[in-house]
Amino acid sequence: MNEVLYGEILGPEDDDRREKRVRSKFWGTIRKAARAIPFLDEVVAAYYCALDPATPPRVKGTILAALAYFVLPIDAVPDLLVGVGFTDDITVLLAALSIVRAHITPAHRKAASDALADEEPSWPGGR
Template identity: 60%
Template sequence: MRKAHYPDPEIIGPAEGHEARVRSRFWKTVRKAITAIPFIDEVVAAYYCALDPETPASVRATLFAALAYFVVPLDFLPDFVLGLGFSDDITVLVTAIGLVRRNIGERHRVAARAALDRLAAEKTG
């Protein structure tokens, strides 16, 4: 029987550190993944939902755990592997977002669109 692979706890860290890790690395990772993840707008909306103090704690925990996996470059399939690097991240993000989708509101999506528009303007400007 094959042993399931879970990210090294030293890399991901304890749950308490997820929010700080996500906040410090999120936008850098988004810039790298923007063309690799077709639903990046929903990922950014999930980020704003996780930051929202009105979001239930269990939803915030789920999102921060998934987003922490997303921002850590050395996971099951390292992000630098051309063409495949974000495929494991996509799986984790789709699952987490699917579980909490009803909590990601229009205000989170509006904030996400505005942030992605700013990133696009930075890239072209």
Template identity: 55%
Template sequence: MSTIEGEILGPEARVDDAQEQKVRAGFWRTLTRAASQIQFAEDVVAGYYCALDPKTPARARAILFGALAYFVLPADAVPDFLAFIGFSDDLAVLTMAIATVRGHMTEAHKAAARKALAQMRGEGTGRPGTSGPD
């Protein structure tokens, strides 16, 4: 799966941007690998949806895409495959980004995050990030 089709926020959230495409391509795969180490997964997923939302101000979207790209891309300061510390640098970057743009994260972003996480845990139908079954 190279991209996620049928995002919860709809097709109007799609923008032709290389960084966005990289984040879309690897977000769910990386989140699944890191889920046990992320205490604030709902905020991370809500940040993902906030970044995809065209109503989010450009500065906030840029901050979120930068942090999410750092989370998704394999090259970073501490390799993600190292047990217990691999995602620590990613989580620090995500924490700072989310704290910076929290005011732009709407209830719709949070609801979409809860729904996607429930699907990821097998509580719903379909794969995360979709509005229906596969």
């Protein structure tokens, strides 16, 4: 199972493919994890940072790897375990956020705030 997780999250997959996976599962996972992650606004801001073409590739890769781990249904601690399911995801997200925080702009935070306030999240130039 560790090989599957490694290959799915950190393997040689290119950022475009990882981005597509994150985009397709992000909002559904956010809905499930909303109560478990106290810094949800920063996670969504990081998501928008990763989608921003101006974000440096290394930063984008770090965010996408953390978000891929977050949206992957099978991980070290299954997300279905009430109370502890998202603890590993929180750890990974906090580590990634501490690395990339300087690249999350006020525009990313505004988009996150708007998205969390609305039912239909958006980003200039498409979703």
